[in-house]
Amino acid sequence: xxxxxxxxxxxxxxxxxxxxxxxxxxxxxxxxxxxxxxxxxxxxxxxxxxxxxxxxxxxxxxxxxxxxxxxxxxxxxxxxxxxxxxxxxxxxxxxxxxxxxxxxxxxxxxxxxxxxxxxxxxxxxxxxxxxxxxxxxxxxxxxxxxxxxxxxxxxxxxxxxxxxxxxxxxxxxxxxxxxxxxxxxxxxxxxxxxxxxxxxxxxxxxxxxxxx
Amino acid sequence: xxxxxxxxxxxxxxxxxxxxxxxxxxxxxxxxxxxxxxxxxxxxxxxxxxxxxxxxxxxxxxxxxxxxxxxxxxxxxxxxxxxxxxxxxxxxxxxxxxxxxxxxxxxxxxxxxxxxxxxxxxxxxxxxxxxxxxxxxxxxxxxxxxxxxxxxxxxxxxxxxxxxxxxxxxxxxxxxxxxxxxxxxxxxxxxxxxxxxxxxxxxxxxxxxxxxxxxxxxxxxxxxxxxxxxxxxxxxxxxxxxxxxxxxxxxxxxxxxxxxxxxxxxxxxxxxxxxxxxxxxxxxxxxxxxxxxxxxxxxxxxxxxxxxxxxxxxxxxxxxxxxxxxxxxxxxxxxxxxxxxxxxxxxxxxxxxxxxxxxxxxxxxxxxxxxxxxxxxxxxxxxxxxxxxxxxxxxxxx
Numbered sequence: 001x002x003x004x005x006x007x008x009x010x011x012x013x014x015x016x017x018x019x020x021x022x023x024x025x026x027x028x029x030x031x032x033x034x035x036x037x038x039x040x041x042x043x044x045x046x047x048x049x050x051x052x053x054x055x056x057x058x059x060x061x062x063x064x065x066x067x068x069x070x071x072x073x074x075x076x077x078x079x080x081x082x083x084x085x086x087x088x089x090x091x092x093x094x095x096x097x098x099x100x101x102x103x104x105x106x107x108x109x110x111x112x113x114x115x116x117x118x119x120x121x122x123x124x125x126x127x128x129x130x131x132x133x134x135x136x137x138x139x140x141x142x143x144x145x146x147x148x149x150x151x152x153x154x155x156x157x158x159x160x161x162x163x164x165x166x167x168x169x170x171x172x173x174x175x176x177x178x179x180x181x182x183x184x185x186x187x188x189x190x191x192x193x194x195x196x197x198x199x200x201x202x203x204x205x206x207x208x209x210x211x212x
Numbered sequence: 213x214x215x216x217x218x219x220x221x222x223x224x225x226x227x228x229x230x231x232x233x234x235x236x237x238x239x240x241x242x243x244x245x246x247x248x249x250x251x252x253x254x255x256x257x258x259x260x261x262x263x264x265x266x267x268x269x270x271x272x273x274x275x276x277x278x279x280x281x282x283x284x285x286x287x288x289x290x291x292x293x294x295x296x297x298x299x300x301x302x303x304x305x306x307x308x309x310x311x312x313x314x315x316x317x318x319x320x321x322x323x324x325x326x327x328x329x330x331x332x333x334x335x336x337x338x339x340x341x342x343x344x345x346x347x348x349x350x351x352x353x354x355x356x357x358x359x360x361x362x363x364x365x366x367x368x369x370x371x372x373x374x375x376x377x378x379x380x381x382x383x384x385x386x387x388x389x390x391x392x393x394x395x396x397x398x399x400x401x402x403x404x405x406x407x408x409x410x411x412x413x414x415x416x417x418x419x420x421x422x423x424x425x426x427x428x429x430x431x432x433x434x435x436x437x438x439x440x441x442x443x444x445x446x447x448x449x450x451x452x453x454x455x456x457x458x459x460x461x462x463x464x465x466x467x468x469x470x471x472x473x474x475x476x477x478x479x480x481x482x483x484x485x486x487x488x489x490x491x492x493x494x495x496x497x498x499x500x501x502x503x504x505x506x507x508x509x510x511x512x513x514x515x516x517x518x519x520x521x522x523x524x525x526x527x528x529x530x531x532x533x534x535x536x537x538x539x540x541x542x543x544x545x546x547x548x549x550x551x552x553x554x555x556x557x558x559x560x561x562x563x564x565x566x567x568x569x570x571x572x573x574x575x576x577x578x579x580x581x582x583x584x585x586x587x588x589x590x591x592x593x594x595x596x597x598x599x600x601x602x603x604x605x606x607x608x609x610x
Contacts, residue, residue, distance in 0.1 A: 112491075
């Protein structure tokens, strides 16, 4: 019984506190609510230790068992340890710290950032392949979708306005009127779903935490 | 700074033969000759609906000719109309408003119940012109933010509807939920993975645990874990935030226990990669390509990585089920996945899967709230069209 009721009571207390804080500007509440949020930040920073341990555990098991592509796991662990070491070393040693000119920042800017940019740029190709499938004309709805997409794409470039005069205005109307109507409809549903889910969690009806 | 000084020096040397020392001296030491007019209509009012630590100031600027000379506007405060007035801040020359507020980091106090008087001066770099003293203002704390009364009433109605439908459902009233193909396909997709002897991949988005979508995704993860435990299918849970790791581990462990198969749980099921968006995208794409899960389930808060993951999954031929409340990612999931839970459908998952009256009630309440919203939008549009801005005034959050 206590296994269920104590986490529910804690969730209710802190959840209700945040809701009340929105409506009650009285200092006592806002100060406590801010304190709770600061606790959250402290807990999150400790979670990085758990995250690092998880990476180390999962990949060391892979290496131990020599699973498929286990060599990639060595690269992951070595990369993690190298970054961690250079980041934690004191700056006065000359090779530590995270300031400008440090090995940590050099590796971050010259290895990590370009790799991230590469992943992001891949998105262009994925959009092209997804769009190719999405705009296949197979039914009336698909035809309407493809026709709308053609107008929107033409309206976005100067050449399109030359080929199809008025496409820029039509594009603006499609984006601001038709698209927004659909988007706001979904947004209202999402907001209502989020509110009811929050209430269910606060009241303990839905429990993403603890045991039954 | 050094270069600027050097440039000025060189310019001075070049000007000497042309203008002579006396003229350069008068140019550099030129005083503002125009008289400074003070600001007028200084008004100080206590900020309504706050904790009693904010005072709003407003004023009218002098005429345009005088504004051109102003370098900054300085704010002075005193607890007595006769002073002494101490400068508490400054603002840009064109500003006509300023908020005096408590800043504990700067050790600046606005004390509830204390009388304050203000003066505002315009400063031209040499001298300043002070306004008249404002009327006394006393900050007072509010116990309720009346500017949010409309939100409170709407939330109260919604909460009331939720509680009513939960009770109605408990009393045995039949509440209809339309079919959600994405959730219907969940068991079938896990079954397919079992037949193929391949794992099921579950990703609860890349947002923090304080995002309601991530939190709710844990509820669905528990159901999915129960399903895979019954079929003894391998499960991979990829996580994009360190803080979600303990949450996901506990959820998966509990799911296996619920299914009566705690022996199937192992610590390598939940895999954390990075907090960085595209590092996670690269890592999870790698898992999809190398381990080729038969089913990929993406339920939670996703951003630009959504299409990278979904397209990679499509290329490997996996059955893909996605759901998110981030509407900009929905088109990507719709195109690349077999089933997509659109917006609110995502939040209906646990009620749909469990058939629990306590969970179905809130769904019906959300439906009724949508009907009310549609009615409000319709009536509001008509009223605005005929020039009665009643709803827009009532629904504005102050």
